[in-house]
Amino acid sequence: MGKKLKRLLINKLKEKIPSNLLQLIPAHYFLIDKTVILTLHEKLIPWEKEIGNAILELFPYVRTVARKVGPFEGVKKQPQIRIIAGEEQTEIIHKENKVYFKFDFTKIEFSKGNKSERMRIAKAVKPNETLVDMFAGIGYFSIPIAVYSNVKKIYAIDINPIAIHYLKENARINKVSHKIIPILSDCRKVANELQGIADRVIMGYIPFSRNFLGAAFKFFKTKGVLHWHETFHKTELWEKPINLIKEEAEKYGYRVNSIPYKKIVKSYAPKIYHVVIDVEVEKL
Ligand SMILES: C[S@@+](CC[C@H](N)C(=O)[O-])C[C@H]1O[C@@H](n2cnc3c(N)ncnc32)[C@H](O)[C@@H]1O
Structure with missing residues (x-):
């Protein structure tokens, strides 16, 4: 069109x-x-x-x-x-990379622009990893990861009961319910209860996911990978996000070992980009 x-x-x-x-x-x-x-x-x-x-x-x-x-x-x-x-x-089933996403388009946001990012993360997951998807929604990341990887468990958290309803439904229709633990709650609360469990944490929420970095670090084992989605002004790339993640990691007792991947996902507003940054972290 x-x-x-x-x-x-x-x-x-x-x-x-x-x-x-x-x-x-x-x-x-x-x-x-x-x-x-x-x-x-x-x-x-x-x-x-x-x-x-x-x-x-x-x-x-x-x-x-x-x-x-x-x-x-x-x-x-x-x-x-x-x-x-x-x-x-209003309830539809969107098919993407052989994964089915069922949801009500009048109640749930769905961004087709994140399609390649969903696949990239799904393929980055290593066998037997434990994941936390802090803003899981209907399973935008959790479902393709469960379908395409040998992940051990994904703790998929969302604060919205409608999103959790469709997350469970999507886990069922994609036959991956055994790999996903849906949690209806605020991820900051869950971070206090599930400390030190994750090899990989996904923060698929924009803007201002930086306010949740403290919670993200609580989930990590001694080492891990963070997939951090955030928005930044064009002129802030990439110095500001890199400095920010290093400062935040230290604040919560981790260091950044490397940033193996960073990319503009899409335009969010004039001169503001939605970016994703992969961060390898390790306990100090
Ligand atoms: C809509 S998704 C983002 C869209 C997605 N990245 C995509 O690919 O289309 C963000 C989700 O974060 C959830 N959320 C917001 N604040 C939260 C919190 N404090 N704890 C857990 N989930 C939260 C919202 O309910 C929403 O489902």
Whole structure:
């Protein structure tokens, strides 16, 4: 989808929408399973149904068209999305790298932009490791890791009961329930109860996951690998995150042995990047 779809839609809608508004029809759409999610310019909102129906007619495999009505809300990152055309079906199954993710797109955030990162981490895990996924959501990282590695156990924590419901469901449909321990709680609380258990810790939460680094270090055995997702301004890369992680590690009794990988995952806001940094740490 893109400019071509915009042209097709303009063509289909030129009799139904005032001509001065046609150029406001968006060129970018988010397609997940059989659902299209779009953002509309406020001037187009009175014609949302016509736009939704035009998409359904152009793409017979699309069952539902929904519109973002606001930003993600709160720490649970609850989406604000409303169906504008098609079936009132909000629970979907997205397939990615032969892994199934079931979730309700009106209740759960899903970022397709993290696809290659999910696979990279899944392949980095070594046999028999114990993992902590501090912000597990519906299993964005935990499920592919359980499917593609010989991990011993993954403690998959999330504060949102809806996310934990789908995490359990995804573990079941991907046949990896025996490898995953879902925990409905605040990861900072769990860190006090499960100290010194992890070979690898995943922090897949942005922005401000830096506020949770203290909890992350509590989970580690004497040595481990941290996959740290965070947001930084373009000008801060990479000096600021590297200095910050070294300072934080020392504060919690660890040293950084190496940073074998760092990458911009995607753009988060103008000049602000979502980055991932792998950090090998060892107790001082
Ligand atoms: C939505 S995920 C991030 C998206 C994901 N990285 C992806 O690939 O699409 C972040 C999760 O962190 C959870 N969360 C936020 N604060 C938390 C906390 N203190 N403890 C545990 N989970 C938390 C939210 O409920 C949410 O499910």
